[in-house]
Amino acid sequence: MVTDSGSPKDRFITVYGRNPVLEVLTDDELAVDKVIIAESARGVQQIRRAAASRGVRVDTASAHRVKVLAGNGRQDQGVLADVVAPRMRPLAAALDAPDGPGRVLLVDGVTTPANLGMILRTATAAGIDGIVVPRRGVASLDPLVVKASAGVAFRAPVLRCATAAEAASALSGAGFELLALRAEHGRSLYETTLPPRAAFVLGGESAGISEPVRERVTGWLSIPMHGHVESLNVSAAAAVLCFEVARRDERVTHPRG
Template sequence: MSSKVLFGFHAVTVRLKTAPSSISEIHVDGSRRDARMRQFVERAKAAGVKLVDSDDERLSRIGGTTRHQGVVAKVSPLPQQHSLDDVLDQVDGPPLVLVLDGVTDPHNLGACLRVADGAGAHAVVAPRDHAVGLNATVAKVASGAAETVPYLMVTNLARTLNELKDRGLQIVGTSDDAEQTLYDVDFTGPVALVLGAEGPGMRQLTRKTCDLLVRIPMRGAVESLNVSVASGVCLYEALRQRGGA
């Protein structure tokens, strides 16, 4: 199995917690002796992971970025996440799924995964041909959520949405021109929230597949929110309605 890299304290620490055996080695900035680095090194040693002292130049080369925080791990990819059916079969209570149509920026995806983890979403779904995959930048921005939230890329998004309908989920899309607002809808039942990329929004077929459309009220001069911020607003409204449980 080919290796990949993770960088940054959050992303590598979560991998240490969830799958330490998948880490072949961790490169750390040998010049750092601060408390955060010392705690991280102690955790890595306790997990039995090989540590390599490296300088900033080498860390940047291995990680492919200068924003590594002094920590870069070489890891084996984790087994493919469960299928969406497997994920939903394990859900206790009404499922909450985030669907991203056309989000290609890794920073946006990482932020969406972080929000999904925080709000307790059971999965994030995206089309295989119109979305960014999981990479080191996504993992860094997600602060560990890329390891905890199933990110499922599907061949046909409209078909997947119809399959979710067959399982009893209501498909709620977001659109600036929707008549109803986010706060007019009941999210206490099984639901999939669909958000499109900034600018173009959802594709037409995705939009037509939704059961209903809602908008986020905007009171200022800007017309829309960043997709990760909009995801947070929507998911946490669902969480609020579900009693925050």
């Protein structure tokens, strides 16, 4: 059984900056838990009015506190909002649940916000059960990731944990096979048999898959390519992977005669 219950913030995605905060407050499909405004912030009257109209709590804090909570000292503009992500939960809770995930992605060292955002968008569209996004070692779930995902990040089935190594250990202990993508010397993604409980590992843009995660990998997969192309961007590879998994599952669920 997984015992790490995660962070209290595993229910929210924090956005910062006047325009992003105003955008989430004016989107009726998003639930905002609270807004925090720095004591020295200027030009935030519209944000206060929007929060009041939605019945969203507004707290005041020091400028330093806002910077710490936002995790971005240059672009927070003295305001942030915690947006409820209804499908986000700790990995531990997901693995302990009776209806736990069967097919998940494990993001290991992906540090470019655009790549993480596109992975969240693609995996959600393909119906992947969960995307494991560690709190350390990957891009933060911030406005840049939200923008790259076209807003899907708020609704993605994100599973949170401390590190990718912790996630690999927990998934392995829960009976998942860890299948990692690499450019060559792996079984063809299109030909291999996929187990019912699988965690597909996506390595970082430069370092690839970290050694602690690599030690837990049970199989290596590759995407066949032509034209002397050596590899794909990690978000492009994730798209190919996710929709191949979706195609397989669709064929099982709805067999074609």
